[in-house]
Amino acid sequence: MRQSRLFTKTRKEAPKDEVSKNAQLLIRAGFIHKEMAGVYSYLPLGRRVLENIERIVREEMDAIGGQEIRMATLHPSEPWKQTGAWDNVDVVFKIQSRTEKEYTVGQSEEEIVTPIAGEYATSYKDLPVAIYQIGQKYRDELRAKSGIMRGREFSMKDMYSFHETQEDFDRFYAEAKEAYLRVYSRLGLVAKATEASGGAFTKKLSYEFMVLTDAGEDDILYCDTCSYCTNVEVSTQNEGDECTRCNQGVLSRAKASEVGNIFDLGTKYAQDFNVTYKNKEGESVHPIMGCFGIGITRLMGVIVEALADEKGIVWPTTVAPFKVHLVGLLGDDTELREYADGVYASLKDKGIEVLFDDRDARPGEKFADSDLIGLPYRVVISKKTKEEGRFEVVERKTGVVTFLSEEELYSMVGGREYQG
RNA sequence: CGGGGCGUAGUAUACCGGUAGUACGUCUGGUUUGGGACCAGAUAGACCGAGUUCGAUUCUCGGCGCCCCGACCA
Numbered sequence: 001m002r003q004s005r006l007f008t009k010t011r012k013e014a015p016k017d018e019v020s021k022n023a024q025l026l027i028r029a030g031f032i033h034k035e036m037a038g039v040y041s042y043l044p045l046g047r048r049v050l051e052n053i054e055r056i057v058r059e060e061m062d063a064i065g066g067q068e069i070r071m072a073t074l075h076p077s078e079p080w081k082q083t084g085a086w087d088n089v090d091v092v093f094k095i096q097s098r099t100e101k102e103y104t105v106g107q108s109e110e111e112i113v114t115p116i117a118g119e120y121a122t123s124y125k126d127l128p129v130a131i132y133q134i135g136q137k138y139r140d141e142l143r144a145k146s147g148i149m150r151g152r153e154f155s156m157k158d159m160y161s162f163h164e165t166q167e168d169f170d171r172f173y174a175e176a177k178e179a180y181l182r183v184y185s186r187l188g189l190v191a192k193a194t195e196a197s198g199g200a201f202t203k204k205l206s207y208e209f210m211v212l213t214d215a216g217e218d219d220i221l222y223c224d225t226c227s228y229c230t231n232v233e234v235s236t237q238n239e240g241d242e243c244t245r246c247n248q249g250v251l252s253r254a255k256a257s258e259v260g261n262i263f264d265l266g267t268k269y270a271q272d273f274n275v276t277y278k279n280k281e282g283e284s285v286h287p288i289m290g291c292f293g294i295g296i297t298r299l300m301g302v303i304v305e306a307l308a309d310e311k312g313i314v315w316p317t318t319v320a321p322f323k324v325h326l327v328g329l330l331g332d333d334t335e336l337r338e339y340a341d342g343v344y345a346s347l348k349d350k351g352i353e354v355l356f357d358d359r360d361a362r363p364g365e366k367f368a369d370s371d372l373i374g375l376p377y378r379v380v381i382s383k384k385t386k387e388e389g390r391f392e393v394v395e396r397k398t399g400v401v402t403f404l405s406e407e408e409l410y411s412m413v414g415g416r417e418y419q420g
Numbered sequence: 421c422g423g424g425g426c427g428u429a430g431u432a433u434a435c436c437g438g439u440a441g442u443a444c445g446u447c448u449g450g451u452u453u454g455g456g457a458c459c460a461g462a463u464a465g466a467c468c469g470a471g472u473u474c475g476a477u478u479c480u481c482g483g484c485g486c487c488c489c490g491a492c493c494a
Binding site for chain 1: 424426443445453455456457485488492494
């Protein structure tokens with residue numbers, strides 16, 4: 001992508017109505033555009049980030065047997081009344097058409113997926129099954145806040161699994177938990193699985209996946225020795241207590257942001273929709289159901305919050321909209337410009353995603369924009385680097401500058417996965 | 421939903437009961453070119469409605485919108 005053709009531009013100042021770091025930086029860098037409180041559009045750079053997050057989530061869900069579908073987002077009100085959510089869940093949007101028929105838009109999809117699963121998973125031989133989608137969700141929040149971290153419209157991966165037994169559900173949960181931790185790790189985040197309350201429709205514990213960040217809405221206690229972690233809202237312990245799991249570590253308290261959760265839904269929805277399968281004995285049985293969520297847009301916000309520095313965003317290589325920011329300090333030197341065009345073309349030929357700052361702007365402005373946008377590697381091309389026959393490469397995360405040959409450059413930026 | 425704050429060019433801000441100034445951006449011309457450069461010129465603005473007033477962007481009321489704290493958070 002040539003930056004001179006990228007229709008978004010950077011800004012020096014954030015709009016005054018945005019306070020959160022994620023929204024300020026993402027707006028200043030041209031990743032998102034605010035439509036109203038809690039609703040954002042994703043511009044070319046932002047859309048590429050979302051796509052990268054989605055790809056990683058998709059790969060990990062597929063790896064544990066998830067099957068991707070795409071459910072409707074406009075829903076009839078009937079299934080929502082059938083489960084009680086229409087009256088009991090306050091964030092459900094209620095829409096009335098001109099014929100006075102009532103609809104809602106999906107804030108979660110149990111009401112849609114359960115009947116779909118029931119139509120096909122009719123035998124114990126069909127179980128277990130895990131169905132997921134990645135898509136827009138809508139919640140009538142009284143107060144949207146924190147930029148893209150808590151919106152009225154957002155993107156979420158929601159997976160629903162159906163099982164014969166609690167044991168099988170527990171097995172799948174353990175696999176899903178590992179898959180979730182792989183997702184966060186690949187996104188360059190450190191997440192902890194915590195115990196939390198079960199929400200509106202289950203008394204069982206749920207598990208939340210939390211990333212430590214001061215922008216978080218939750219307070220957690222975590223052990224400094226083992227992996228134990230709990231939400232303070234359900235914990236009977238306090239900061240400084242000895243960990244009750246390993247009896248060695250001490251609990252620390254921190255702010256964290258929820259980036260995923262799992263609920264054991266039991267047979268509630270299967271009962272509501274009278275969904276059953278036939279077991280070996282030929283009896284009709286309600287499947288045990290679980291739901292697994294990952295907030296895609298929230299993850300984008302959390303990554304910004306957790307990794308940005310005073311100069312701007314710092315994207316992990318796995319989610320960056322482009323791997324390389326090729327910054328040309330070219331002036332009106334035609335020969336130099338042709339040389340830079342050639343470097344841009346060969347990077348693209350190697351399959352490396354590159355944003356080429358070919359704009360007619362001064363160096364300081366280009367460097368500042370480059371820091372703000374936060375691509376993992378900045379490759380500077382100037383009269384100096386051309387004469388020396390090497391590329392000046394600056395790693396955004398560390399600021400480390402190296403001068404590399406063409407081959408060394410390709411080997412540094414060639415791989416896609418996060419290097420740590 | 422309770423409490424608080426704020427609505428002025430694209431963005432950030434200033435002043436004022438007598439129709440608005442600055443910076444950045446954008447456009448034109450010129451000089452520049454390794455950390456947001458300079459000169460000259462141009463462009464563009466009072467959220468909506470009602471009231472008070474000779475006159476309202478300014479004061480009052482209502483609406484709408486946005487932000488923050490809390491509550492809530494499938």
